[in-house]
Amino acid sequence: MANITLLVPNDELFRLAHDALQEMKKRLFMMKVIETESAVSEARQAINQGTDIIIARGLQATIIKQYTDIPVVEIVMTRQGLINMIEKAKRVLGKENPNIALVMFKNMTCDMTGIGEQCHVQLKEYLVQNPELLKAAALQAVEDKADLIIGGKTVLTIADNAGIPALFMANTEDAMKNAIKEAFLLADTFENSDIPAHAVLEKGKSSGKRKEQFVNFPYKSEKMQAAVDLAEKLSKTDCPKLILEPIGNLHKAFVNAMHNHSKHSQEKLVSYECIKGQSSYDDLYGRQGRVNDSLRGTLVIDNFQYMDVRSQKKLLEILMFRNVILIAKTRNIKAYLIPELYARLSAFSIRIPSLMETSEDIPYLSNIYMQNCTERYGMYHVMTKDAEKKLQGFYWPGGRIQLESFIERLVITSDHRSLKVTDVCELYEELYGGDIGPEANAESGKIPDTDYGPRAVPDFNRGINSEEDKPFRSSSENMMESENPSMSFGIDQKEAASGNRTITVGDLEKNRLIKSLSDNMGNREKTAAELGISKTTLWRKLRKYGLL
Template sequence: MSHIAILLPKDDLVLQARELAKGHYSIAEIRQIETENAVEEARTSIQNGAGILICRGLQALRIRENLNVPVVSVKLTAQGIGLLLCKAKRLTVEPRPRVALVAVCDMLCDTSCCSMLFGVDLQIFAYRTEEEYEEMNRKALASKPDVIIGGDLTMDMARQAGCASLFLDFSDDSFNDAIQNAETALMANEMNQRANAQIDALLNNTTNGYIQVNRTGRVTKSNDIMLEALECSRDALVGRPLQEVIPGLEKDVIDNVLAGGNSYSTFLHIRYQAMVAILAPIRLEDGQVDGAILSCHKVHRSIQLDPRAEDGELLQGNLTQRTFDNVHHRSAAMAKAVDQARLFSQSNAPILLAGPQGLEVSLLAQCIHNNSTNRTGPFVQLNCASLEPEDQMTALFGTGYKNKDGEVDLGVLGMAENGTLLLQEVDKLSHTVQSNIYQAVRYHRVIQRNLERPVHVNTRIIVTSEGDLYALACEGAFRMDLYYLLAGLRIDLPPLKKRPEDLEDMLQATFQRLCENLRRYHVITNGGMELLKSLDWPGNIIQINAFLERLVLTARHRSIDETAIRSLYDEMFPPLAREAGQPAAPRQSREGQRILEALERNDGNRAVTAQELGISTTTLWRKIKKLGIEI
C-alpha cells in the first residue's frame, strides 16, 4: 500500500511537519533534502512506496518536471503571509516598508488586500519555471525593497546586495491544508488503482481485444489479447494515435466519438484476422467524454494468409490488394457509401453497387472483398455487356464437363469459389441467366446443359448497374425476384457533380500523374482549376482521365488557363451531346426505325413490343441502347 512522503529544505520545517503529522498514519516519511538533489531523493521515496509527495517551492517544481508522480505543494495562506509581513516590519524602521515576495506561482494565495491590512507596500514576484527563479530575484532586488522574502537563493542574493531578508516559512495551517490535500489524493489514487486492477482483471480474462485511448485519441491501455493480435509490446503501443495502430479506422471517426458522438462499429482486419470493432466513448457523470474504448471481437471464420501463396494468386489475377484506405474521399456522400460498404462486407449476401459509369465501382468491390471473411479467396470480375446472350450461361455457370484434371467446369461462379464474383452491368443479362443466378444465389442450384443440379458454391456475388434496376423490373426487362434479392444490400455511389471536394482532389491527382507519366511540365491556373470544377463530367473518372490526358499532350504553354480548357472541352464534348447527357444519337437505321415505331404503337411498353418483334425483352433493351433510340 502506498504512503505519503514529506520532503522539505530546512530542518526546522521538518520538525514543524512532524509535529503536525501526528495521527496521520498515511504519512510514513518526513525528511530534509537539498534542492540540488531533490529529484534523486524523490525517486528514492517513490521506490520505498511513496505514492504522493508533499514538497514546496523550487523543490516541488523540479520534481514535477522530472518525475511522473503526484506532488502536493505547501501553499501560503492568508494567515501565513500576514505573519511573514509582521516579521518583515520588525526588520526595518520604515513606517510603511516596501516588501518584495519571491515565490512559485502555485504557492500563492490571494494577496490583493495584504498591503492595506498590514500597512506595507507588497510586491509579488512569481515564477513558473526554474529558469525564471533567478531572474525574478534580480527584479525583486531592483525594485529597491526594504525587505525581501524568499528561499535560499533569495536570501543569498539579498545578503550580497545588502538588503534585509526573511526566509519564506509556513504557518501550521499551510501544512495542515497540504496534508489534507495529500490524503485526499492518496485515497483517490488508491481507488483508481483498485478500479484499474479490476478492469485489467476483466479485460485480460475475456476473448475480446480492448484498447483504451485518452481525449486526444492516443492509446493509454491495452489488454494482452489485443497486444497479441497486433503483434507488438505494450510499450510500443502506448502513446500512439489510434488510427496508426488500427488500419482502416479513420481519424474522422475517432474524433467524432471523442467529441461526444455515438458509438461506431465497423468490420476490419488486423494481421489477417477478421474482427468486428466497436469504438465507444467513455462518458463521465457530467456528460463529458474522457476518452474511448475500442473492443475487437474475432469473427468465427479466421483464415491466415500465407504471403507466398498471396503472391502466386496475384500473378494469376485472382486476388486483389485494394482496401478502403485506397478509396480517397472527403465528401459526406462518398463517406456514407464507404461506411455502408464496410458494414455490408460483414455479410455474405449479394451486394448491388448502383451508380453512373466511370465511378469507383470496381475499386469499392475489391475493398468489400478484402474486408470480408472471403478475402483469402479469388476475386473474379465479369462484364456481362461483353457477352452475347447465348454465351452468358456458359461463361457464368460452365459446361458441367470435367477437365483433364478431373475438375468440373462451373464457369466464373466456380472460379470464384470461397471468394467474390463481381458481375458488371448485370442488367444486360438475359432473363434465362437472371433466373439461374437467382437459383444459384438463393438455393445453391446450378443449371448446366439444361439439367438442374444442386451444386454448393461458396461465392460472394457483387453486381453493378448503371441503369435503374427497379424501373427495368417494373417494365419487365429485369426479373423482379432477382431485383429484390440484390437490392437488400444496395450502395448508391454519388456522381462526381455531387462530390465537389472529391472532384477537386481527383482533378489535381490525375493531372499530376499524367504530367509525370508523359514527362510534361504544366500547371493549371487558378481560373483554369475553377473552370474544371464547374464543368459537367457525366462520364466521371473515365471522362476526366481522357480529357486531362489530351489536355496535357496538346498544351502549347506551361500554364494552362481557362481559355484553353474551355476550347478543348467544347471540342471533345459538343454542347448538343452534353445536353443529352450522352453522345449525339446517329440517324436511325431501318431496324431502329422499326423498333421505334413498335414502341410508339405499344405506348413504350417494352414487354409487349418485344413480343410483337419476336425477341426477348433483354435483346430489345440491348438494341435500344446500341442504336441510341430515345424513348
Template sequence: MSKIAILLPKAYMLEQAKRVIEEDSLDIDILKVIKTPDSVYEARQVVELGAEVILARGVQAAFIRQYTNIPVAELTLTGQEIGLMIASAKKKVPDKKHPHIALIGFKNMFSDMTYADELFDVELKFYNITAIEQAAEKVDLAIEEGADVLMGGDTVNALAAQKGFPGQFIDSTEESIRSAITVAKKMIQTAEAEKNYIAQFETVLDSSYNAILEIDEQKHITIVNKAGEELFRKKAEQLQGAALEKVLPELEQRYMDEVLAGKRDSFMTSVYVAGMPMMLTAAPIQYENQIRGMILSFYRNTATRKNINTEELHSHYLKGYVAHAHFSDLKINSKEMEYCVELSKMYALSRKPVLIIGEEGTEKEILAQCIHNNSSYKAGPFVTINCSGMTEQMQIDRIFGNPNAEDESLKKGALAIGDLGTILISEIEKLSPVCQYRLYRAVRYDSLIQNDLERSQTLDNRIIATTTEDLYKCVQEGCFREDLYYLLNGLTVEIPPLRKRQEDIRAIVEECRVKFTRRYARFPRIAEDAMEALMAYPWPGNEIQLEAFCERMMLTTPKKTITSDFVHFLLDDLYPVQEHKLEDGTTVIYQHPEVARLTELLEKHHGNRSAVAKELGISTTTLWRHMKKYGVVSKYDLT
C-alpha cells in the first residue's frame, strides 16, 4: 500500500499526477479528486488506508493541516506555471496593454514572483489569505484597488463570477506535481528516520535502571521510560503532558529554569519520590545551539539496608525521635542560603557524617532535620544530643550507652537508639576528649565502646554534627581531635548569618507576621521603612532573635501600621547596645539612632542641655524625658 496519497481539486490535475507516477514508476495508488468542504474527511479516510503523507493544494491543504495531524506536502506553482497563468489572464482583457492582475491565495502556493511585472508587462499584486473566510474580503479589496483580472482557486473564481468580473483559475502542470511528490517522499524518509531514532532511544531508556523523564522547554513531561513508570506508579500516558512542578512539587523549579536558560550545564540534587530518596540529575537537551528541553535521571542508592518495621517506627514517634522540618518549609530568597540548601540536598543521600557550621540562632537543627527527611534514613529515628552543659560521664551515657544504667535510653545510648536513623550531635566542640575518641571509632570502624570495652556492633546510622566554632582552630589549640575533625569536615555546610542575607530577613518577618496574625488576631501591616530598619539591624541572635522580636512587635504595636520609629523604639528597649564581632576581628557597636544623636549633641555643647534642647527645637523638659527614655547620661553631669 502506498504511503503517499494525492488529493487534488481538479480532474485534469489528477490526470497529470497519474502521468508523473507512470513516467517515474512510483508506488502511489491513492489518488482522488475531492471537494474543499470534504477535504478533512477525505484526508482521514486515506490515513485509515495507510497513507502517511498527503499531497494537496491551496485551501484544501490548509484545511487538512489545520484540522488533522497528518503531514502535508503542498503543490507549489513554479515560475513557469505562474507565467502561463499570467499569459492566460492577459487574454481575458485584450484591450489592456499593461493589465492589473490580482493574485489571491495562500502564500505557500507560489514560488518567487519578484520580477513577474517586468517579465510579463503586467502589474501583478499578491493578496495573501491565511483562511478561506478572507477570500471575499480580498476579492473586494482587489477590485477596489483597480484589478482587471482576479487570479485564484475555486473560491476566488466563484466570487469573481458572482460579481461579473474576469477570473483566472490557478492551473498547475506536471512540473509542480513532480516537485511535490519529491517533497512527500523526503517527508516519509524523514519520518522513517525519526521512527528509527525514537525506537532506538526508547530501547536505551527502557533498558536503563534509572528512571528517566524528558522535559520540554515549558517544563512539561514528554517521555517517560519503564523505570519512570515504576517510580511514579503511573503509566507513561498519565505522566506525558503533565507539568513537572505538579509531578514533583518539592523540586526547586528555579534550578530547572537555570538549566533550561543555559545558566547551568547540569544540576544535581536529592529528592523524595514515592517514599524513596533519589538522586536527581538534570541535563539540557541542546540542538543547533539552542536548549530544547532537558533529561531528568533519578538514581536510587541500592545498597542493602535493614528494614524498619511499623512497630519500631511507631515507637520512635511516641518517644519524640522525629524530624519535622523539610526543605520545602524553608523560606529562602538569598543566593547564599540557596547554595547552602543545594549542598545539603546533595549531601542527603550520602551516609557519611555532615558538619553544619553556623552562629547561634541560625537554622542548624532545622537544616539537619531537612537532611534527615531527604535521606534514606527518613523512616528511622532522629535522635538529638546536645553536648553543652554535660559532664564527660553524662556524654558517654547518652551517646554510647551504659549497660548498668536503669533507664533504657541511657542503657542503649543514642548511637544504638538511632540505628537506621540519624543522630544529631549539637555543639560538638564541647564533646570531651574521651567521647571524641569513642565517636571517631564508632563512625570510622563501627566500633561501639561502652564501659571502656570496645566491641564491634553493626550500626547503620548517620551522624550530623553542628558547631558555632571554627573546629580547625580548636584542633590547633589541642582541644579537638584531628582525626575526628577530618572525618566530619568532608561534608560541610556553613549557614550564613542573617546579616549576610537581608533578603531572608524580609521573608522571615513576613512569615512571622502571618503566623502571629493568626495566633493573636491582630492585623497590622509593616511599612517599608520599618522593614528596611529590620533588615539593617545585624541580628546577632539570627533567626531566633528575629522571631522573638517579631512576636513582641506584633503584640505591642499601638497602631495599624508598624513604622520604623516603633521598630527603633523596640530595638532600643530590648537591645540598648549590641556588640558584634565581624569576621576580621573588629567589634561593631549598635546604638539606637536617637541615642547616638543625643550623645553627639551633648558632646558638642559640653553638656549644656539648654543649648541641646534649643538645637533640637524642644523644651529642656522634653529633652530630659528623651534622655531618660533612652538611658543617655551626659559625662558632664558626672563631674
C-alpha cells in the first residue's frame, strides 16, 4: 500500500484530520503541522522517508506540487461547506441580497457555479494563485464595497482595518474526509495497476468530487458543449473522426481527449501533417509509414484538406481497420475530398464552433485570461461588467488567441485597477481600428483567396450567420461566391464582373458604416456606440470613405 502523509499549516486542520481518520478507521504514514516557508523541504524529507502521496492545502499544496514530483491531494472546501459559510454571513449581516466577497487561493475552493443565486447573495470571487496578490485582492474587495469578506488571516486583517465584517474561511470535516478518501483511492490505484507513483489524478472540487472534464479548456456555451459531447461519444469507438476548425488550436485538446478516452489510450498517438501540393502516400502507407507505426494506437492527420487524391483513396480502405482522427482547417471540406471519402466522413464530423458563434463564452474567458495575466505579471486588475459586455459585442475573427492577446495587452498597459468600457474601446480601436477581418492581409488589406470565401467574413454587427457558416456547403454555392463576391458585399456589379475590382477590408468597413448609419437613421452618436468607437473616430472614417 502506498504511504500517505498529511502536511497542514495549523493545529485545527491537524485535529480535523485526526477525528476524520478515527471515524473512517484509517491511518496515515505521517501527520505534521508545517510552516509554509519550509513546505518544500518538509515534503522532500517526507519523500525520503518513504512517502508516496501527500495531502496538503492551499499555498502549501501549490508549492509542493511545483517543486516536487509527488502526487498531491488538495484539501478543498466542499460546496455544502461554502453554502453554510455564506448562510452564516447572511445571519451576521441581517440584510437581503448582501454583497459577499470570497478572497482566497484558487485551489482551496470548489466549483462555485450558481451558489450566489442559490443563497440569494451577490457573491464575488477574488481567487489568486500568487500569494503576493492576496493582499491586493482583499483591497480590491474593500474598494468594491463588499458588505462582508470571507478569507484567511491576511484577508481578515485588511477587512478589519477597513471596518468591514469578515469571516474566517475554515475547512470542514467533510473537506478533510474527501481529501483522505481521494488519497486512499489514489493509493489503491497504485497498488492494483502499473500506473507509476508520480502520476497525479485530476482533483474534483464540486461537493468534494467533480466529474472529470473531457477537454482541458474552459467554455460554457451550449454549442461548444454539443461538440464536446459528440467527440466524447465518438471517442469510445473506432469510427473515423473528422474535426473541423478553420481558426484556432482547440482541435489539439479534442485530439488528446479522444485518444486518452479511447481503448487505444495506452498505445501510441502518431501524428502526420499533410502539405499542400505534396503527396502523402509514401509517408502514410509506406513500409515505415505512419499507418504501420500507429497499428494499435491512434493516427492523427492534420491539414487533412491538403491530402492528395491517391492518398484519399487508400485512406478510405484503411478507415475500418484503424483509429483515425482527421483535422481540417476549413469548413468546406467537401470541396477537397473525393465523393466516396466525403460520404464516409460527413456523418462523423465534429465542428468546433468559433468564438464569434459562442459569444456567451467571451465574458467567462475574459475573466480567466485576466486572472492568468495578473498572476503572471504580478498585477491586479478587474474588469467591470459593462466592459465585459462591450468585449462580447466586439469582432474577434482570431478567436480565443486574439481575445487572450488583447486581454494581456490591456493588463500590461493599464495604469489603474478597474478596467472600464472606455479602456477596452480605446485599446480595441488602437490595435484593430475596426479594420480587422478573418483573413485580412496586414500589408495589402486584401482578402486572400482561401476556402473560407468572402461570405465567411461575419458582419461586425450580426456576428456569424449560422446558415452561411455551416460545414459541407455545396461546390456550386462556393463557386457562385468565388465567381461573384459582389453578391455578398454590394460591390459595383460592373466593376466586379470586369475583374478590375478587388474586395478589400476597406470595402467591408465602408459597407458596415453605411449599414450602421442607415439602421440608426443617420444618428452618428448611436452609430459610434453601436460600432464600439468614439464619435471622433467615426467622423474620421466617414471622411476617409467620402460619406460626409
